[in-house]
Amino acid sequence: MTEMQAQTREAPAYPYGYLDEFMKGSVRVAILKAVCIPGYQVPYVSEEVPIARGYGSGGLQITLSIIGREDRFKVIDEGDDETVNAQNLRRMIGTVTGNVATRDPARATIIQSRHKVPEAPLAEGQIVVLQSAFPDALRFFERSEAVSRQMHAEGDYAKLWLRLYESVIDHGEIMIGGRYPVMVGGRYVLDPTHVPRWDLPMMDNSPALFLFGAGREKRIYAIPPYTSVVPLGFDDHPFRVEQQEGRACLLCQSTDSFLAPVLRMGGAYDWVCSDTAYCRARRGEELEDAQWLDQ
Amino acid sequence: MAGPVIRAERLSLRHGKGCALCHAPDFVAETNICPQCGTVWALRDVSFDVMPGEVFGIVGESGAGKSTLIDILDFARDPSDGAILYAPWKEGLVPVHDATAQERRYLRSFEIGVVHQNPRRNLMMGVSAGGNVVERMLAAGNRHIGEMRGVAGDMLDHMELAGRMDLKTGTLSMGMRQRVQIARALVNSPKVLLLDEPTTGLDLSVQARTLDLIRQVHRRLGLAIILVTHDWSVLRLMARRAIVLKAGRVVERGTVAQLMEDPQAPYTQLLVSSAL
């Protein structure tokens, strides 16, 4: 059935990795620049790919530009290998490259992710590609690109700090859930995407390379390996991750991974690991390689 | 420190290219528009020195170029010709037009405070009064909320805004907003304070109170103040020396007492007599 679909549905002729070589080249140039200037948002040409804007087109462009025949890739959406979104991107990458996908983060050379850093420790040589919706942490309060670029250039972050101050004054703590601003390499403030605050310490001095692709906004930015990532916080109101006291994963009893709520009838919650591969490994399951349309 | 903290050296700001006639050093005209090429000289050859700890006045009617001058002193715009030199920044008097954007931002954050006639130019109305003050300390790298609130709270207490620190600035009266501006301008202990018509538009009683607070601040901190005003009574109360601007030019300079009791230029005579 899969084969028949491939014949009737998929566009027949495209180069390896779908993108034209010119475009791959221009994406790679932007990636190199982003790695050289940690946290700096590099404008690039972001052409349409067969995944809608807002569905990870920027991350997909990065993955398709850097993937080689030997790479093994993993796709997760909010930590989950099996959501329709993750499956769809895995199918897209698999269809246009023929590369093997995996669910095991240790065996993946490229991990494309939305809203989550894998819980398992990352290693040198691995690349995490995060899909970004809003590349600029200053867009909260400064809508003009021209002005916010100037602020970044001058390291002028007082208004961002003021936002955090006002949040503490109004609510008693910094009321930013996701997209929590971090200082990268002591120079640029960066929007780490909607990963939970829980994940930010995992980005600090990580041996892996983090690449961020914002396709619709046409920006690529990066956190190179072994770069400091410091979430903004005050000396007397420090940054805090989500509070998980008294919670454990319903399936694997983990208390040291980020837990996502499952709503029950009557308004009660259960908690499960958002990183499904981590949860399955804890339960002794084998993390199998995946064809892009297997079940 | 014996020398001036700020020197303005032949500052000019023109709109238009100018021509041989109006670029000539001895060019004089009734208005600030060149009769030959139509170039507008918003400022022309304005020079003065401000000494440490002094309150220096700039008087003139609206349209004389006072706000343009403040904008240049605050780096909101560059002069077409001439230079501003700041003493407190590096060794000696240094011209600021070759300063980098970062250096200018440093000067604006730590060396110079500015209070505009319109508080909206400085204050964020959706942010608390304390936040507007704290923002300057955040720019200076302070990351301790308790400490910053201590300093900002004292500052606002001095400005008679005790208990209003956490109210949104937009909910405060005009007079209060003006005092928040002053607290904000002073919080990083600048050496120079620029006041652009700080009490214009306030009720008389509020005006008097605000000027009194500024005088207290001046005595306490000993900083230099450049006060721009069209109001001779404000000038007499606050400043010792002043220049009189007309159509972008300095028509007279001296102590305020001299200017008011024995004005030389016909324009000053007219201004003083109409004020009394």
Next chain:
Amino acid sequence: MGYSVVRGGAEAMQAAEEMLDFARLGGLDRGDAEAAPPTSEVIDMMLRSQRSAVDRIMAEAGFYAPRLAATALVQAEGDAIEASFILRSLRASLPRIEPALPVEVAKMRVLRRISSAFKEVPGGQYLGPTRDYTLRFLRRALEDELPAARLSEVIAALGGDDGALPEMPRVVEMLREMGLISQPPEPPEEEPVDITMQPLRFPRPPRSARLQALARGETGMLNGLAYSSLRGYGHVHPTLGELRVGAVPVRVKHPQWDVPVDIGEVTLTLCDGIISGVAMVTATGDEDIRLDLGFGASFGQQEARAISMAILDGCLAEGTSDGPADDMEFVLYHIDGIESLGFVEHLKQPHYMLFASVMDRLAGANARRAEARDAESRANTGEMAE
């Protein structure tokens, strides 16, 4: 209580695709499926009868390929912006061969040409196929129309070919020669910027980049923004020096012999808007006041697109009002329909963790509020006891 991980996303996804085909082929109760023509015939029919839809899709995609556009239209069940998205994403897999040479407007094989600036213009005005002066009664008689018969009637009514078209110089070029058109505020560019090869840079992208972004803009957004300036949120209100629709050859320089060669033909709509009015006068001193231009172009016959683009070109060059149409970033960041559609639709994706994070913050803040309320009521009770 048991909990099972939700899986089987791939099955659901496949089933959704099957259902989409079911709907596209009329399975959702839209007539007799047995009687439906082969899909290639449907595509042919789109090409013949849905000219405006096909043109719009090509314009928004920035990709001139009528049959592919018609195929995309069928694939998207008539959703024009979805069809242009399909077309544009195909574009990303294709190599760029060579930039085309500038179009020679005066040599256009004109289908329609009007000027609202002059009653008569050299070369004449040609109404051509336009709906401008049709009465918008619903033509129920179309139910009984036989295309072949009606077509021969039409041909008979129109009479034969009038022979060669007269020379039609571009109206604004004539005005320029008369010295009435101002120099554009920006110096001319050697080579136009291609925004599919170089990123847009703010605060002021070059005019060629702006024009390309506008030319690919979403029809409704172009129209709405241009309207806002016309209506008063801005002051660009052009007189159309000329609006022309017709076919022009696509020419490239031969890679070896360095001579222009025709490689095909495209239908274009071109609009020269003349922008004037006291508010626009920028001349100083002894200069004469001249007229400014705004330029619009679209693939196919897409007149509102071309006119809207000419207005917005004028707005972005002037930037004299604080209306949204004059705001460079606002216009260029929101004009692309494929981007805006995608981002609005992405809200359908899971945002579980974002929402969990919001709930976490909410719980924390509300707990502190409850504490504060308790403390207050304890204090009040204390006061009352005193």
